[in-house]
Amino acid sequence: MLYRENGQFKTSYRADQQIFPVLQDRVAMLGLLAIAFIVLPLAAPEYLFRAILIPFLILSLAALGLNILVGYCGQISLGTGAFMAVGAYAAYNFQVRIPGMPLIASLLLGGLCATAVGVLFGIPSLRIKGLYLAVATLAAQFFTDWAFLRISWFTNNSSSGSVSVSGLNVMGLSVESPVSRYLLCLGFVCVFALLAKNLVRSSIGREWMAMRDMDVAAAVIGIRPMYAKLTAFAVSSFIVGVAGALWGFVHLGAWEPAAFNIDRSFQLLFMVIIGGLGSISGSFIGAAFIILLPLLLNQVPMWFGIPLSTALASHLESMIFGALIVFFLIVEPHGLARLWSTAREKLRLWPFPH
Amino acid sequence: MGFFLETLFGGLMAGMLYSLIALGFVLIYKASGVFNFAQGAMVLFAALAMARFSEWFPLWFHFDSKLLANLLAFVAAAAVMVVVAWLIERLCLSRLVNQEGITLLMATLGIAYFLDGLGQTLFGNDIYKIDVGMPKEPLLVLQGSFEGGVLISQEDLVAAVVAATLVALLALFFQKTSTGRALRAVADDHQAAQSIGIPLDRIWVIVWSVAGVVALVAGIIWGSKLGVQFSLSLVALKALPVVILGGLTSIPGAILGGLIIGVGEKLSEIYLGPMLGGGIEIWFAYVLALVFLLVRPQGLFGEKIIDRV
Numbered sequence: 001m002l003y004r005e006n007g008q009f010k011t012s013y014r015a016d017q018q019i020f021p022v023l024q025d026r027v028a029m030l031g032l033l034a035i036a037f038i039v040l041p042l043a044a045p046e047y048l049f050r051a052i053l054i055p056f057l058i059l060s061l062a063a064l065g066l067n068i069l070v071g072y073c074g075q076i077s078l079g080t081g082a083f084m085a086v087g088a089y090a091a092y093n094f095q096v097r098i099p100g101m102p103l104i105a106s107l108l109l110g111g112l113c114a115t116a117v118g119v120l121f122g123i124p125s126l127r128i129k130g131l132y133l134a135v136a137t138l139a140a141q142f143f144t145d146w147a148f149l150r151i152s153w154f155t156n157n158s159s160s161g162s163v164s165v166s167g168l169n170v171m172g173l174s175v176e177s178p179v180s181r182y183l184l185c186l187g188f189v190c191v192f193a194l195l196a197k198n199l200v201r202s203s204i205g206r207e208w209m210a211m212r213d214m215d216v217a218a219a220v221i222g223i224r225p226m227y228a229k230l231t232a233f234a235v236s237s238f239i240v241g242v243a244g245a246l247w248g249f250v251h252l253g254a255w256e257p258a259a260f261n262i263d264r265s266f267q268l269l270f271m272v273i274i275g276g277l278g279s280i281s282g283s284f285i286g287a288a289f290i291i292l293l294p295l296l297l298n299q300v301p302m303w304f305g306i307p308l309s310t311a312l313a314s315h316l317e318s319m320i321f322g323a324l325i326v327f328f329l330i331v332e333p334h335g336l337a338r339l340w341s342t343a344r345e346k347l348r349l350w351p352f353p354h
Numbered sequence: 355m356g357f358f359l360e361t362l363f364g365g366l367m368a369g370m371l372y373s374l375i376a377l378g379f380v381l382i383y384k385a386s387g388v389f390n391f392a393q394g395a396m397v398l399f400a401a402l403a404m405a406r407f408s409e410w411f412p413l414w415f416h417f418d419s420k421l422l423a424n425l426l427a428f429v430a431a432a433a434v435m436v437v438v439a440w441l442i443e444r445l446c447l448s449r450l451v452n453q454e455g456i457t458l459l460m461a462t463l464g465i466a467y468f469l470d471g472l473g474q475t476l477f478g479n480d481i482y483k484i485d486v487g488m489p490k491e492p493l494l495v496l497q498g499s500f501e502g503g504v505l506i507s508q509e510d511l512v513a514a515v516v517a518a519t520l521v522a523l524l525a526l527f528f529q530k531t532s533t534g535r536a537l538r539a540v541a542d543d544h545q546a547a548q549s550i551g552i553p554l555d556r557i558w559v560i561v562w563s564v565a566g567v568v569a570l571v572a573g574i575i576w577g578s579k580l581g582v583q584f585s586l587s588l589v590a591l592k593a594l595p596v597v598i599l600g601g602l603t604s605i606p607g608a609i610l611g612g613l614i615i616g617v618g619e620k621l622s623e624i625y626l627g628p629m630l631g632g633g634i635e636i637w638f639a640y641v642l643a644l645v646f647l648l649v650r651p652q653g654l655f656g657e658k659i660i661d662r663v
Contacts, residue, residue, distance in 0.1 A: 076456055128647045129659065131389050131455060135598045136647060138591075139640035150631045216661040262591070266463060273460045311479055315471040322467030329461045330449045 003347040019197055036186055041179045049178035052291065057185040058246045060287035063271040064189075064196055064280065065239030070269070071277035072200055073232035074212025075125050076133060079140035080268045082121075083237040084244025085260035086144060087114040089154050091245035092163050096156050103170050107188075107245045114241020115234045117144075122233030126226055129215075141262050148257040164254030181250045188246060192239055197280050199235065208232050209278070274328055276335025285336045293321060360504045361620050367510035369616020370517040371579075374572040375593035376600065376608040377521065378565045383602045384541040385561040388447065389455065391462045394590025395469035396566055398582075399438065401573030402473045403431040405482035405582045424486050428570070435566030438469070443559045470587060479584065484577040488512055513575045520571055521609055524564070528605075537561060541603070592636070595643035601656025610654060615639045 003024050010016040020026045044053070066080050091110025094101050121140040125133055148154050155163050168175045175184050199205050207228040210218035219225050248255045267290060275286020297317045301308050308316070332339055375397060382390040407427035412418055442465060450461055489508040528534040539547040540557045548554055573582070576589055596615045600607025622638045652659050 070456070076459075124644060124648060128644075128651045131459070131602065132598050132647055132651065132653070134389075134456075134459070135594050136640070136644045138594060139637060139644045142637035142640055146633060146637050150633060270460065270463070273457065277456075312475065315475045315479070317471070318467045319471030319475065322464040322469075322471065325464030325467065326446050326461050329453075329457055329464065330446070333450070333453050333457050 060284045062243035063283040069236035073208040077137045079137035081260040081264035082140040082144040083114045083240040087241025087244035088248035110245035111238045111242035115238040118237025162256035276337030279337040282337030365617035365620035367514045369613040370514035372596045373609045373612030374517045376596040378568045379597045381565045392466040394587040395466040396569040397573045398587035399473040400570035401577040401582045402477040406477045436563040439562030482582040595639040599643040601653030604655035607655035
């Protein structure tokens with residue numbers, strides 16, 4: 001009754017091609033943005049920004065990038081953490097070595113460096129496919145882990161091997177407080193989500209999807225596999241690289257290669273799969289799920305007042321986490337985003353199903 | 355020259371140990387098309403069970419024969435792995451039939467988290483010892499041909515022999531028994547196998563159990579070398595390049611891949627390592643596999659991938 005497109009007539013191609021063709025969706029989206037940009041910065045406590053909102057935004061950005069590669073182009077990558085690391089360390093080097101470098105510029109340049117590395121490790125995808133490719137991308141992961149640990153030039157010869165940034169500012173405005181950091185991340189996420197959404201519904205997005213569905217058939221109808229796969233790697237690792245730079249600069253402040261290890265890669269892949277492959281909103285839902293779940297699991301024993309030793313608690317947490325992952329994959333193999341789209345179909349007919 | 359041979363032997367034996375873990379991946383992939391990321395967790399789980407049972411049984415049943423304790427623990431741990439295999443099939447895989455490869459891969463990652471947690475909850479999270487009487491002293495051979503001879507670790511030698519025996523047994527099982535024939539039929543074509551009356555779910559339980567027992571053997575050998583602790587489950591990451599190098603569907607591939615990776619790793623660490631600053635073992639294996647795959651995308655002995663539109 002509330003959610004249906006009856007009576008919303010499109011009279012121009014422009015209106016027909018908009019991202020949210022249904023009025024209610026547009027209103028909901030604007031409401032969401034208003035809450036994110038205005039209500040939350042005013043109302044939310046500092047802990048919420050630090051522990052939940054900022055990590056959520058950055059990791060959903062990374063998941064978005066990964067989703068372009070895995071969900072839209074069908075190339076499984078287990079090396080996402082590597083591209084995040086490249087973004088973070090490249091941005092760090094731009095920031096430290098070039099005096100007066102604007103923050104946004106170093107973040108984006110970090111993304112560009114990640115793009116170069118991503119394309120390099122994407123080249124084997126022209127020949128290696130499927131699970132073989134997935135394992136081969138681990139080469140990127142272990143190589144960058146090693147490179148940033150052993151080659152001291154990347155860490156500006158820091159003795160402890162960890163690097164840190166401070167005194168961040170965007171065009172003179174300091175981004176030190178949690179709220180301003182949150183707003184910076186939010187800005188990046190909104191811009192990139194819009195770009196990604198438009199990319200995947202343009203001709204290049206269709207090429208990616210054709211590649212994913214059957215690459216030989218796609219090549220037969222005139223899609224260049226090299227161009228399609230490498231652009232997917234490029235776009236994906238650019239977004240992932242920027243997310244990595246944000247993770248280092250804004251969320252961690254000081255970091256070492258372990259922040260971008262293989263667990264991070266798996267975590268991002270979980271987000272994409274639980275959220276929904278080939279869905280922009282799925283990346284956000286998946287990120288929220290994977291970030292909130294451990295926090296919730298941590299709290300549960302406390303609510304019931306059961307004292308647990310930390311070791312036992314962490315083992316139980318990992319058990320429940322694993323079981324829930326399997327549970328959600330069984331219940332909805334297409335991801336949580338699919339649940340929402342099913343619900344929307346139902347809502348359109350409610351309360352008079354024909 | 356003596357030093358080179360020593361490195362070579364060391365690499366070959368380390369390679370046999372990688373093959374042992376790679377074997378678990380290949381068995382499951384062959385029969386069910388699942389890339390089982392939980393193999394490492396299964397190795398840890400099995401090794402934990404073995405270590406703790408061999409510690410507990412003498413206390414529970416009041417005997418102090420080490421051999422008996424180890425034997426009983428092996429049987430009990432194998433039984434535990436069969437139960438785990440059955441549960442995985444029942445609760446998870448049978449509900450994910452016909453899903454895409456990547457969904458199955460993620461499900462096995464979930465299983466890996468679960469097994470890691472469960473194993474350490476049940477059996478504790480300290481470092482445990484497995485003592486099955488592996489000889490520790492190194493062996494000096496070829497003293498006649500080279501000055502100083504060639505040092506070979508006896509422990510590695512025993513492990514390599516065990517691995518080779520296991521592979522031979524598995525090959526016999528696959529080639530000569532009717533269950534083995536059914537397993538190969540399922541590997542070739544799920545639907546065709548089902549249509550001639552081979553029960554898929556039972557075959558899957560069998561193959562996961564076999565992979566569980568292989569994991570147990572790998573866990574015992576690795577565990578007695580490194581001690582049984584959480585990091586044991588990361589050994590699987592070292593076996594992954596072996597699997598893709600040899601081909602996901604080939605048992606001889608797993609062996610040969612293991613040998614190539616083992617030798618490549620050791621030689622590179624000795625001869626390239628100092629130039630690059632050391633610690634290159636872990637990524638060198640992956641890069642080696644990657645370069646190999648560029649030439650043969652299906653691995654050494656993997657089934658040729660034929661694309662049809």
